[in-house]
Amino acid sequence: MRASVRSLSRSAVPAATLAGAIVVWELASRGLRIPKFIMPAPSEIAAEAWEWRYRFLGHTWVTLYETLGGFALSIVVAVPLATLIVYSPWMRRAIYPLIVLLQAVPKIAVAPVLLLVIGYGEFSKVIVAFLVAFFPIVVDTATGLAATPPELLELSRSYRASALKTFVKVRFPMALPFFFSGLKVAITLAVIGAVVGEFIGSDKGLGYVILSATSYWKTGLAFASMILLSVIAIVLFGAVCLVERLVCPWLAPAAEE
Amino acid sequence: MEKTYRTRRGDLVPAVEGITLDIAENEFVTLVGPSGCGKSTLLKLVAGLTPVSGGTVRVRDTVVREPFPDVGIVFQHPVLLPWRTVLDNVLFAAEMLGLDPDDHRKRALELLELSGLAGFETRLPRELSGGMQQRVAICRALLPDPTLLLMDEPFGALDAMTREELGFELLRIWDARRKTILFVTHSIPEAILLADKVVVMTSRPGRVARVITIDLPRPRTVELEFDAKFKAYSDEVRGLIFASRRARADAR
Ligand SMILES: Nc1ncnc2c1ncn2[C@@H]1O[C@H](COP(=O)(O)OP(=O)(O)OP(=O)(O)O)[C@@H](O)[C@H]1O
Ligand SMILES: [Mg+2]
Numbered sequence: 001m002r003a004s005v006r007s008l009s010r011s012a013v014p015a016a017t018l019a020g021a022i023v024v025w026e027l028a029s030r031g032l033r034i035p036k037f038i039m040p041a042p043s044e045i046a047a048e049a050w051e052w053r054y055r056f057l058g059h060t061w062v063t064l065y066e067t068l069g070g071f072a073l074s075i076v077v078a079v080p081l082a083t084l085i086v087y088s089p090w091m092r093r094a095i096y097p098l099i100v101l102l103q104a105v106p107k108i109a110v111a112p113v114l115l116l117v118i119g120y121g122e123f124s125k126v127i128v129a130f131l132v133a134f135f136p137i138v139v140d141t142a143t144g145l146a147a148t149p150p151e152l153l154e155l156s157r158s159y160r161a162s163a164l165k166t167f168v169k170v171r172f173p174m175a176l177p178f179f180f181s182g183l184k185v186a187i188t189l190a191v192i193g194a195v196v197g198e199f200i201g202s203d204k205g206l207g208y209v210i211l212s213a214t215s216y217w218k219t220g221l222a223f224a225s226m227i228l229l230s231v232i233a234i235v236l237f238g239a240v241c242l243v244e245r246l247v248c249p250w251l252a253p254a255a256e257e
Numbered sequence: 258m259e260k261t262y263r264t265r266r267g268d269l270v271p272a273v274e275g276i277t278l279d280i281a282e283n284e285f286v287t288l289v290g291p292s293g294c295g296k297s298t299l300l301k302l303v304a305g306l307t308p309v310s311g312g313t314v315r316v317r318d319t320v321v322r323e324p325f326p327d328v329g330i331v332f333q334h335p336v337l338l339p340w341r342t343v344l345d346n347v348l349f350a351a352e353m354l355g356l357d358p359d360d361h362r363k364r365a366l367e368l369l370e371l372s373g374l375a376g377f378e379t380r381l382p383r384e385l386s387g388g389m390q391q392r393v394a395i396c397r398a399l400l401p402d403p404t405l406l407l408m409d410e411p412f413g414a415l416d417a418m419t420r421e422e423l424g425f426e427l428l429r430i431w432d433a434r435r436k437t438i439l440f441v442t443h444s445i446p447e448a449i450l451l452a453d454k455v456v457v458m459t460s461r462p463g464r465v466a467r468v469i470t471i472d473l474p475r476p477r478t479v480e481l482e483f484d485a486k487f488k489a490y491s492d493e494v495r496g497l498i499f500a501s502r503r504a505r506a507d508a509r
Contacts, residue, residue, distance in 0.1 A: 151332040154306050158324045159353035169352065173340055250340045250381055 037217040049224035060228055062205040066122055066194040067236070070129020071187055078137035086145040103135045107193065111200045125197030125205070132193035133186040144178025145171055177251055180244040187240050191233045272298040274462035283435040287448040288456045291498060295463030296441040300407045303439060304328055316405060326354055329398030333410040335390035337382040343369065343393050344378040350400040361400055368396040371430060388419040395427070408440045424451055428477060449490045450477055457494055459501035466497045
């Protein structure tokens with residue numbers, strides 16, 4: 001009971017701060033008569049967003065599935081790669097430097113070339129999102145797989161369990177917390193990747209809306225898109241946290257009575 | 258037998274050398290010696306987890322070249338699987354051995370009851386104290402009823418009181434179902450109190466300094482620690498360990 005009151009007040013304080021900031025912003029932009037195309041008031045942003053609501057729905061959907069597509073692809077590629085890296089010293093020497101090299105290349109610089117090669121459709125954005133998202137998953141999963149207590153591996157060996165059995169029953173579950181912390185970084189990066197892809201060249205998606213709205217001085221629409229993008233990122237991050245809690249309930253802080 | 262490790266830099270580290278040790282079936286043998294003298298290495302050699310560099314390890318006339326199923330291992334830390342309940346952690350041994358866990362459920366419950374863990378079967382490891390977790394690890398090692406139990410400082414991470422309690426518990430379990438136990442410890446009293454034989458090792462490279470047969474009545478009790486014989490054994494072991502330390506200091 002007391003705990004719920006405390007958690008309520010914990011979320012009430014930032015909520016009140018946010019509300020206060022919006023009110024100040026509204027009053028300031030009215031009082032100072034700042035032109036709408038430079039800094040629209042919250043009410044104006046809301047009005048424009050409402051007018052655009054059906055079109056926003058379509059653009060949000062496009063960005064969302066580009067993000068999720070890239071994210072899913074990065075999991076599918078990263079987990080086997082991490083496994084190879086941990087299990088084979090030869091693969092580690094062959095692959096790891098390449099992955100680090102790939103990570104060092106600024107994705108924003110690569111994106112135009114990529115779009116040129118793959119085309120300007122949604123698939124190219126999936127690839128950009130994948131490129132930025134897969135690195136943290138590979139690194140964290142590999143770290144987690146390598147962090148299995150040596151005693152557990154010796155125990156498995158003494159039971160003469162196969163490598164696959166040891167992986168499925170011991171190593172991978174042990175690495176799950178690392179895997180999920182990789183996913184949490186990756187999901188927010190995937191949103192950025194999708195938007196960067198849209199910036200380079202597209203006719204759909206929230207990144208495209210921001211670019212075209214600003215070129216027509218419709219700053220309110222750009223603001224609304226930014227807010228929508230933040231909401232997407234937060235919701236997806238929350239979803240990953242939720243899945244983590246469902247998949248690894250043993251990681252939740254112990255209930256106190 | 259002997260074991261030489263090759264370090265990452267390519268140096269050769271002789272871990273144990275010229276070890277000859279005979280252990281009779283169903284004997285309780287404890288292993289003491291300074292840190293780094295190769296006690297853990299010796300257990301790994303016996304378990305077949307690491308190959309010998311020279312000599313042979315034989316268990317019941319079979320030469321050990323690889324891990325064999327008839328052995329149970331307990332480490333200093335319980336290393337339980339945090340997502341599995343206590344019961345499922347014990348059954349882990351059966352699963353990994355490729356046996357049907359359902360056939361072992363009854364025995365697992367009996368073992369847990371024997372170690373005073375009745376009522377905790379569905380708890381997660383993190384809800385247990387360190388001593389209770391180590392009991393679960395011992396149950397896991399005992400589940401397939403191995404003839405050989407290898408224990409590497411199993412009570413090393415516990416407080417003195419829990420340690421004593423678990424020691425006597427282990428003796429009780431061993432009494433009910435005899436098996437050969439090779440038990441590494443840093444505690445001289447523990448080594449004497451539990452054992453039929455204490456193996457004292459010296460370091461670098463690890464060798465056997467002396468094998469002391471402990472002639473104290475069983476069942477062992479706490480009172481034995483005040484026995485004159487106990488004190489004599491204790492002084493003997495301590496003397497051997499200090500002698501090896503002094504010899505090393507002189508060599509420098
Ligand atoms: N994998 C390894 N590679 C190289 N050297 C090793 C390896 N494992 C152990 N050693 C070396 O072998 C020697 C014996 O190690 P071991 O772990 O058997 O000692 P120990 O008696 O169990 O020590 P402690 O009482 O501290 O647990 C040490 O000098 C150690 O540095
Ligand atoms: Mg050791």
